[in-house]
Amino acid sequence: xxxxxxxxxxxxxxxxxxxxxxxxxxxxxxxxxxxxxxxxxxxxxxxxxxxxxxxxxxxxxxxxxxxxxxxxxxxxxxxxxxxxxxxxxxxxxxxxxxxxxxxxxxxxxxxxxxxxxxxxxxxxxxxxxxxxxxxxxxxxxxxxxxxxxxxxxxxxxxxxxxxxxxxxxxxxxxxxxxxxxxxxxxxxxxxxxxxxxxxxxxxxxxxxxxxxxxxxxxxxxxxxxxxxxxxxxxxxxxxxxxxxxxxxxxxxxxxxxxxxx
Amino acid sequence: xxxxxxxxxxxxxxxxxxxxxxxxxxxxxxxxxxxxxxxxxxxxxxxxxxxxxxxxxxxxxxxxxxxxxxxxxxxxxxxxxxxxxxxxxxxxxxxxxxxxxxxxxxxxxxxxxxxxxxxxxxxxxxxxxxxxxxxxxxxxxxxxxxxxxxxxxxxxxxxxxxxxxxxxxxxxxxxxxxxxxxxxxxxxxxxxxxxxxxxxxxxxxxxxxxxxxxxxxxxxxxxxxxxxxxxxxx
Numbered sequence: 001x002x003x004x005x006x007x008x009x010x011x012x013x014x015x016x017x018x019x020x021x022x023x024x025x026x027x028x029x030x031x032x033x034x035x036x037x038x039x040x041x042x043x044x045x046x047x048x049x050x051x052x053x054x055x056x057x058x059x060x061x062x063x064x065x066x067x068x069x070x071x072x073x074x075x076x077x078x079x080x081x082x083x084x085x086x087x088x089x090x091x092x093x094x095x096x097x098x099x100x101x102x103x104x105x106x107x108x109x110x111x112x113x114x115x116x117x118x119x120x121x122x123x124x125x126x127x128x129x130x131x132x133x134x135x136x137x138x139x140x141x142x143x144x145x146x147x148x149x150x151x152x153x154x155x156x157x158x159x160x161x162x163x164x165x166x167x168x169x170x171x172x173x174x175x176x177x178x179x180x181x182x183x184x185x186x187x188x189x190x191x192x193x194x195x196x197x198x199x200x201x202x203x204x205x206x207x208x209x210x211x212x213x214x215x216x217x218x219x220x221x222x223x224x225x226x227x228x229x230x231x232x233x234x235x236x237x238x239x240x241x242x243x244x245x246x247x248x249x250x251x252x253x254x255x256x257x258x259x260x261x
Numbered sequence: 262x263x264x265x266x267x268x269x270x271x272x273x274x275x276x277x278x279x280x281x282x283x284x285x286x287x288x289x290x291x292x293x294x295x296x297x298x299x300x301x302x303x304x305x306x307x308x309x310x311x312x313x314x315x316x317x318x319x320x321x322x323x324x325x326x327x328x329x330x331x332x333x334x335x336x337x338x339x340x341x342x343x344x345x346x347x348x349x350x351x352x353x354x355x356x357x358x359x360x361x362x363x364x365x366x367x368x369x370x371x372x373x374x375x376x377x378x379x380x381x382x383x384x385x386x387x388x389x390x391x392x393x394x395x396x397x398x399x400x401x402x403x404x405x406x407x408x409x410x411x412x413x414x415x416x417x418x419x420x421x422x423x424x425x426x427x428x429x430x431x432x433x434x435x436x437x438x439x440x441x442x443x444x445x446x447x448x449x450x451x452x453x454x455x456x457x458x459x460x461x462x463x464x465x466x467x468x469x470x471x472x473x474x475x476x477x478x479x480x481x482x483x484x485x486x487x488x489x490x491x492x493x494x495x
Contacts, residue, residue: 007363014355015348088345091313092403095340096363098312098329259314 004097004106012080012114021076025069025122032065033130037137059134059143064214066126066151073115073159074183077166080111081251082176090260104171104252108164112244115163116156123155147214150233154213157237161244162206168247171255203230204239212236264289264411264442265310269319272305272466279305281466282319287444287459289410292437294457294474295446296483298491302466303446304342307415311340323411335364339404341414346400349389353380353399356388357406366406374402378432394425401432412436414445418452430456454483464491 012018040053040062051058084090097103127148134140166183173179187207195202202208212230231239265287272280280302287293297303308314310321312328323331323338331337347356357371375384378398383391391399397417404412418426426449433456436443447453453460454474460483461471469490470477478486 003365004363007359010355010359010362011348014351014359016350087348088343089348091342092346092360093363094313095311095342095346096335096360098331098334257315259308 001102001106004103005109007096008080008106008110009113012110015079015083017079018076018114021072021079022118022121025072025118026125028072029066029068029122029126030129032068033062033126034133036062036065036130037133037140041137053137054139054141056141056144059141060147060214062134063127063130063143063147063151064211066123066130067119067155067158067210067214069119069122069126070155070158070162070210071184071187072122073118073162074166074169074187075180076114076118077111077163077168078170078179078183079166079176080107080114080163081167081170082174082179083170085170085174085261086176094260100255101252104167104255108167108248108251111163111167112160113163115159115161115166117159118163119155119159120152123151127151150214153237154210154233157213157240158206158210161240164244164251165206165247168251171251199229206240206243209236209240209243213240262289263287265321265323265413265444266325267306267310267319267321270306270309270316270321271318272302272309272314273317278466280309280316283463283466283468284319285461285468285471287442287461289442290440291458292433292443292445292456293459293461294453295444295461295463296450296453296487297446297463297469301463301491303463304415305466306463307340307342307413307444307446311338311342311413313342333364333407335360335366335407335409337407337409338411338413339407339409340412341397341400341404341417343400343415346403347388347396350387352385352387353391353395353402354384356399357403360403361406364407370406374405377405378402379428393420394422394428397421397425397429405436409441411442412444414443416446416448418447418449426452450484450487451482454478462487462490 037053040051040058051061084093093103094100169179169183173182191205191207194205195208203212208230213233213236263286267283267285270280270283271278283306295303305314306321309316310323310328328334354371354375357375358368361368361371375381378401380395380398380402383395388396388399401417418429421429430452433443457474459473460477462469474483
């Protein structure tokens with residue numbers, strides 16, 4: 001088992017595209033944190049949300065953008081699995097370790113660690129970027145007391161779970177491009193739509209859960225957005241981990257049955 | 262003693278039987294050629310043998326066990342199925358290091374096998390920049406990483422130029438001299454005649470002939486025998 005983890009770890013480190021994902025995750029999330037204060041200060045978006053930069057909720061919302069890189073954690077997981085079928089390396093992988101359940105367990109573990117590290121790094125750098133940018137706003141309020149800790153915990157757990165979900169998607173949809181596009185469409189279109197239209201149900205979906213883990217309260221009914229009714233952070237964490245467990249089970253169960261091309 | 266045994270192996274895709282009731286035995290310590298026209302079911306049989314495809318019925322066993330039951334299979338069986346199997350944007354060395362790690366094999370052995378297949382100079386080159394011959398040699402290096410007693414090679418000569426084929430012949434001979442069991446599928450019949458001890462010929466998923474090359478050929482060449490046997494079956 002340890003040997004397989006070492007092998008998966010090498011795949012994670014050796015493949016340059018994975019480093020590209022880390023850079024992209026860091027860039028996107030740091031940019032969205034760094035730009036948010038300027039938008040809030042300009043008035044329009046802030047007015048829509050009913051927030052100004054001198055309010056704690058606005059600062060919390062700014063820093064919350066630091067977890068925007070989670071989409072790249074799911075892509076990392078997808079590439080770790082579907083990439084094996086794309087390049088044909090699945091053949092070598094399952095020839096070396098024909099007990100597929102153990103291979104998948106090792107891959108899920110490394111995807112969880114990879115997703116976690118990616119989110120810790122990208123979110124950590126984004127929070128620092130936000131802090132530096134906000135130094136330039138004299139009237140900026142202070143963030144909530146536990147915001148940084150909550151954000152880093154949410155980043156770590158969401159990164160690990162989304163990495164696992166990515167591997168599961170990669171076992172189900174072996175076409176890497178299709179799997180990535182499907183995940184992007186879901187996270188950017190379907191999930192926010194469900195969250196806006198049916199918030200009672202939507203709050204149990206990944207985006208709602210990750211937001212809930214931040215424990216921030218932002219109410220903007222004009223935008224169909226109200227985090228005050230979201231699940232408590234701990235419950236959201238447990239539900240998200242539950243998603244991870246279900247997807248991990250699906251990954252192991254399906255990979256055991258199908259032939260490898 | 263048999264090293265590999267197909268026993269009434271059937272593999273169906275929908276209503277199509279890719280392999281139909283194949284039974285054959287590969288003796289230990291010998292080179293066995295696995296011959297048949299395109300689509301005869303050779304690759305499917307080999308995929309069933311190494312656990313990548315699940316037989317519809319019957320069995321394919323190595324050392325009397327399913328491949329999936331072998332302990333650290335890389336140290337017992339080396340397999341080349343096609344030149345895929347390695348990540349194109351990683352170097353040959355890194356590709357082998359990944360495989361080695363999963364089987365608990367040291368990185369120094371990686372350098373050793375790269376030298377054996379004469380790829381030391383290209384070890385740090387990305388695999389996508391390898392020629393077809395180099396890719397085949399990298400696959401062979403992967404197969405011998407664990408110094409196994411059995412080698413299963415699916416069309417290792419495919420696309421090789423004469424120099425590559427000569428190299429492969431030398432390589433197979435060296436492996437055979439070490440007493441390894443080699444099951445090799447190929448279309449290079451003249452080459453096979455000079456290399457193998459035994460042959461198994463299949464067509465449309467069914468066994469047509471098997472035995473020592475002398476018995477199967479009789480008078481004439483392997484190509485004559487192959488054409489006679491496969492045409493007769495059509």
